[in-house]
Amino acid sequence: METVIEKKNSNQQLPDERGHFGIYGGKYVPEILIPVLDELEKAYDKARKDPSFQSELSSYLEDYSGRPTPLYFAENLTRKLGGAKIYLKREDLNHTGAHKINNTLGQILLAKRMGKTRIIAETGAGQHGVATATVAARFGLQCVIYMGEEDMQRQRLNVFRMRLLGAEVKCVSSGSRTLKDAINEAIRDWVTNVRDTFYLIGSVVGPHPYPMMVRDFQSVIGRETQKQIFNKEKKWPACLVACVGGGSNAMGLFYPFLPHPEVKMLGVEAAGLGLESGHHSAPLSCGHPGVLHGAMSYLLQNEDGQIQLTHSVSAGLDYPGVGPEHSYLKDSGRVEYTAVTDEEALSAFQLLAETEGIIPALESAHAVAVLPNLVHQFDSGDSVVVCLSGRGDKDVEIVAKRLDSIALQ
Amino acid sequence: MNRITHTIETARQNQHKLLSIFITAGYPHLELTVPLVLEAAKNGADMIEIGIPFSDPLADGPTIQQSSQVALEQGITLTQIFDLVSDIRRQSPVPLILMGYINPILQFGYKEFLAKAAEIGVDGLIVPDLPPEEAGELKSLCQQFSLSNIFLISPNTPSERIRYIGELSTDFVYCVSVTGVTGARKGINPNLLKFLRHVRELITKPFLVGFGIATPEDAQNISRHCDGVIVGSAFIDLIRNNANKSELELLTSVAKYIRNLKSSISGVTDGY
Numbered sequence: 001m002e003t004v005i006e007k008k009n010s011n012q013q014l015p016d017e018r019g020h021f022g023i024y025g026g027k028y029v030p031e032i033l034i035p036v037l038d039e040l041e042k043a044y045d046k047a048r049k050d051p052s053f054q055s056e057l058s059s060y061l062e063d064y065s066g067r068p069t070p071l072y073f074a075e076n077l078t079r080k081l082g083g084a085k086i087y088l089k090r091e092d093l094n095h096t097g098a099h100k101i102n103n104t105l106g107q108i109l110l111a112k113r114m115g116k117t118r119i120i121a122e123t124g125a126g127q128h129g130v131a132t133a134t135v136a137a138r139f140g141l142q143c144v145i146y147m148g149e150e151d152m153q154r155q156r157l158n159v160f161r162m163r164l165l166g167a168e169v170k171c172v173s174s175g176s177r178t179l180k181d182a183i184n185e186a187i188r189d190w191v192t193n194v195r196d197t198f199y200l201i202g203s204v205v206g207p208h209p210y211p212m213m214v215r216d217f218q219s220v221i222g223r224e225t226q227k228q229i230f231n232k233e234k235k236w237p238a239c240l241v242a243c244v245g246g247g248s249n250a251m252g253l254f255y256p257f258l259p260h261p262e263v264k265m266l267g268v269e270a271a272g273l274g275l276e277s278g279h280h281s282a283p284l285s286c287g288h289p290g291v292l293h294g295a296m297s298y299l300l301q302n303e304d305g306q307i308q309l310t311h312s313v314s315a316g317l318d319y320p321g322v323g324p325e326h327s328y329l330k331d332s333g334r335v336e337y338t339a340v341t342d343e344e345a346l347s348a349f350q351l352l353a354e355t356e357g358i359i360p361a362l363e364s365a366h367a368v369a370v371l372p373n374l375v376h377q378f379d380s381g382d383s384v385v386v387c388l389s390g391r392g393d394k395d396v397e398i399v400a401k402r403l404d405s406i407a408l409q
Numbered sequence: 410m411n412r413i414t415h416t417i418e419t420a421r422q423n424q425h426k427l428l429s430i431f432i433t434a435g436y437p438h439l440e441l442t443v444p445l446v447l448e449a450a451k452n453g454a455d456m457i458e459i460g461i462p463f464s465d466p467l468a469d470g471p472t473i474q475q476s477s478q479v480a481l482e483q484g485i486t487l488t489q490i491f492d493l494v495s496d497i498r499r500q501s502p503v504p505l506i507l508m509g510y511i512n513p514i515l516q517f518g519y520k521e522f523l524a525k526a527a528e529i530g531v532d533g534l535i536v537p538d539l540p541p542e543e544a545g546e547l548k549s550l551c552q553q554f555s556l557s558n559i560f561l562i563s564p565n566t567p568s569e570r571i572r573y574i575g576e577l578s579t580d581f582v583y584c585v586s587v588t589g590v591t592g593a594r595k596g597i598n599p600n601l602l603k604f605l606r607h608v609r610e611l612i613t614k615p616f617l618v619g620f621g622i623a624t625p626e627d628a629q630n631i632s633r634h635c636d637g638v639i640v641g642s643a644f645i646d647l648i649r650n651n652a653n654k655s656e657l658e659l660l661t662s663v664a665k666y667i668r669n670l671k672s673s674i675s676g677v678t679d680g681y
Contacts, residue, residue, distance in 0.1 A: 018542060028511055028538050030468040032563040032588055034570075174474060180465065187467045192589040194565060291512045291538070292465060304486050305516030306464040 014328070019208020022331065024324035027207040029294045032191045041209045043114045048216065053109065060105050061220060064138070065095040067102075069221075071228035071385070076355040083375025084238060085383040088358070089225050091249060091390065098361065098390030099221060099249045100131035100202060106217035108135040111198035118142045118193065121200045122186040124151055124179035124245070125316030125363065126158025127390055128202030133167035143167040146186045148178040151315045157394050176309045179245075179319045183293050203246025204323035207294030211324050218252025225385055226256055238382035239264040239374065242389065243366040244284065244337065245317035247326045249389035254335060264336070266374065267326060268366045270312035271339035279311035282339040283322045284330050292320065297327040313342035313402065314362035316390075340369040346402060349392065361390030362398070412504040412532045413557045413580045416455055417615050420636065426674040427637025428628070429456040429617055430644055430667065431508065433473060434490045435480030436462075437652045443496050444660060445648065450503035452664045453671030457497075458535065458639070461490060461509030468537045470592030472642040476649070487517055491525055498530035506533040506559065511543075519547050523554045533557030533580065541577055551579070559583050564604050568611055575612030582616040584608060584635065593623035593643040597630055605634035625673030632673075633680030640670060 014021050027037055047053040061067040070093065074086040091099035111119060119136045123129030129145040136143035145167050152159050152171055162169050175181035190199045204211045229237050240257060242250035244267040257263045272280035280286070283298040290299035292307055300308040300320040312318040329335040345362055348369035353359045360368060367386050375384060420427050430449045434442055446457050462477035462485055494505060507526060514522050514536065526534070534556055539547065541560060551558035557579035562571050565588055575582055586601050587594070608616060618631050619639030628638045647666050651659045
């Protein structure tokens with residue numbers, strides 16, 4: 001068993017030295033950031049090989065965040081849908097309610113090692129902002145979170161949580177007033193305060209080494225899943241499913257499984273009001289390669305290369321770009337990508353609540369939404385693992401507004 | 410000879426300092442870009458940088474963000490920018506540099522973009538989010554089309570890398586005065602002059618200093634320690650503050666501002 005898990009990962013040499021996954025990734029940044037990224041790359045390389053860093057991180061993941069998270073057999077949902085067995089990787093049971101803390105713990109320990117005193121981050125749904133504010137409070141570092149004005153309105157609860165944790169939440173009113181613009185503003189802060197500030201990016205996006213580093217920190221999801229599914233099923237799952245905004249929970253689940261061709265993988269983007277409507281957040285489904293926020297990846301853009309406005313009911317998926325490694329995995333065909341609409345995600349949100357007593361984040365509900373069709377593509381003896389990346393408490397207000405009042409009576 | 414090369418060499422021979430002016434294409438209106446550029450050139454701007462608006466200008470402060478957004482809201486396209494550059498070129502020999510983020514250039518196609526730029530009389534290119542690491546293909550195409558490809562350095566760039574960029578950059582190096590985004594600032598950071606002396610020791614290639622230069626006093630002080638200055642946000646601010654006046658009044662203000670900047674750096678000698 002162990003030898004199977006530790007089998008050399010064929011994708012592990014990516015990114016290359018310059019941070020490229022094929023044509024994707026790289027460091028498309030102002031010159032000011034080059035020395036900063038070089039410093040980060042060296043510090044991360046050293047930390048990654050340092051057993052004391054790894055054991056410190058493991059102990060926080062265990063004692064502070066509550067890992068390992070369970071791999072739960074969703075028996076009712078499986079029976080209701082009538083196909084392959086459905087397992088949920090319960091990242092929603094992490095401290096702060098989402099997978100985001102796997103990465104923020106890793107990066108803040110690195111920031112401490114690098115002697116940085118100030119942490120900045122962007123947030124969409126607020127989950128990464130909360131996970132960042134949490135670790136900044138725990139490790140006593142100053143923390144500033146950039147958040148789009150629209151997201152601050154639709155995720156008010158998380159804004160309050162961040163402030164409660166001692167972070168300063170800065171409202172971003174430029175552009176589309178969502179995650180993309182929060183990242184622009186965080187980068188502007190970073191170039192202005194490079195000496196003492198650590199930019200704690202929340203997804204597998206941005207310039208090298210971020211996509212690699214965030215993937216590595218999130219890979220704990222996939223490594224645990226490998227052990228857990230093997231204990232329960234004595235074989236690999238037939239398919240892995242995860243939602244993709246920037247794509248960190250998906251990368252974390254998929255990455256350790258990449259060398260095993262028998263395991264299919266499905267990433268689910270946000271189709272918003274429908275892919276044909278133009279109001280969606282599905283760059284892998286509808287976009288073209290381009291450069292945004294320091295990396296080459298699939299992007300939603302017009303023919304003049306201007307970044308397009310996006311839409312999703314889920315603030316965490318409302319982003320015109322995606323991680324460069326996902327772009328690479330799409331082109332190579334190793335991972336398949338699809339998209340589900342706001343309506344489908346809302347139905348899945350209710351479905352999981354009703355059948356399993358689990359209220360998922362709207363982001364995670366996108367992954368759940370593919371199950372009614374997907375489970376029939378496999379035998380009932382096969383299993384499908386869904387990454388339940390976060391819990392839905394933060395979304396209850398939005399869902400209450402959106403759902404037909406009859407449904408809740 | 411490339412017009413930038415000629416301008417730089419002449420300035421060095423005559424020991425005079427250069428003034429480069431940045432303007433966002435299509436701001437405040439598409440029809441005003443040509444008259445504004447011609448007015449700046451007529452009153453002493455040695456080079457003009459024409460900014461290609463981008464939806465996500467992450468190296469820019471509020472002034473250039475806002476000017477880009479205004480231009481984009483009017484639907485400006487690269488084709489229109491090429492048209493107005495041709496128009497400028499028909500009326501003036503001033504060296505013209507296109508400055509823009511990489512994505513619009515990438516979508517147009519590197520080769521198609523540079524071929525078109527060379528054909529209509531553009532002299533150089535500055536791409537603030539394309540460091541040398543990612544610039545290989547664009548750099549060699551620039552050589553093919555005899556366009557200058559200008560790279561940037563900033564106060565935190567290591568000495569070794571300043572030397573490397575000094576070799577790599579065509580005609581001159583764009584020296585960023587602050588760690589930060591573009592935008593007019595009050596006064597000069599005392600560390601800046603130290604940094605500029607350091608750069609002068611490291612490279613022989615001419616370098617112009619930009620980011621944060623707003624007043625003739627700043628321009629004068631800084632130009633003692635480099636080959637010239639680049640003024641962008643302060644110029645855009647001036648345009649914005651006069652945008653509701655008549656075109657004649659706007660151009661008169663521009664002429665006065667450029668003349669003041671130019672006279673502040675005239676006769677300045679190296680201050681070592």
